[in-house]
Structures are given as C-alpha cells and as structure tokens.
Amino acid sequence: MASVRNILEQKTSEIWTVEASATIKEALQLMDQKNIGAVPVMEKGEIVGIFSERDFSRYAARAADLNAGLLVRDLMVHPVFFVDPDQTLDDCMNVMTAKKLRHLPVMEDERLIGLVSIGDVVNMVIAEKESTIEDLEHFLWVNMI
Secondary structure, eight states, rough: OOHHHHHHSSOSSSSOOTTTSHHHHHHHHHHHHHTSEEEEEEEEEEEEEEHHHHHHHHHHHHHHSOTTTTHHHHHHHHOOBOOTTSSSEEEEEHHHHHHHSSSSEEEEETTEEEEHHHHHHHHHHHHHHHHHHHHHHHHHHHHOO
C-alpha cells in the first residue's frame, strides 16, 4: 500500500501558506494564482488552520454582504487534523471521511512538509489498482503459455 510520502514525491515541494491575519481576498488571490483549492494558515510559524474554497463559498452563501476585509482566521477550519508521511492512503481516507475534510497537512518532526488533497489520494489509489491489474494480467498471460 502506498504512503503519503509517495504522494508528496509526485508533487512540487513548494507549500503555499497564508498568515491568519491575511484577508480572505489575499488568500483567494494566492489560491487563484497557484491554482490550488486550499492553503494552510500559519501564525508565528505554526499551522493553526486550513482555509479552502469551500470555506469561502459557505461564507458567501450565508453572508448578506461579502466583506473583502474579513480575515482568514475568521473562516479557517480548526483544529487542524494532519498525517505524517509514512501513513497509508487508507489512513488519509479514514481521516478525511470521518472529519469531512478535503485537504490534510503532512507534518514530520513538527514541521509542515506538504498538503495532500482528496484528489491526490484518489489518484494514487487508482494508480495502485491499475498497477495491480496489469501485474495480474501479466501473470495470467505468462502462466497461460
């Protein structure tokens, strides 16, 4: 079974974050610029939350007026649930499903080293299953001859 580390090896090592004191607009602009759906929220070098497109869309659906000056800390999801790089994809799926999350920070030695999305996990699971199918087909073909 693949691990979170296998996902991180296929992604860029760059992690885009925002400060808790950033405005929602600043966070959304960063997410648009980098074509990402969520960012870890930092305060004094520590991760304190996650801010995602979903957080903003839910706010926008409820708000009478959109406040562009609202701070990320006002909408971020916290507490933060995370995984370590040696955990399995099943571990990720279990946390994501139980907590209804689409993004999980990856922490190693109390340091943020990446962020995995549900899409990352699903793509890796599919790739693993396709590889298993190919291996089985090859095994059957070789043993039929």
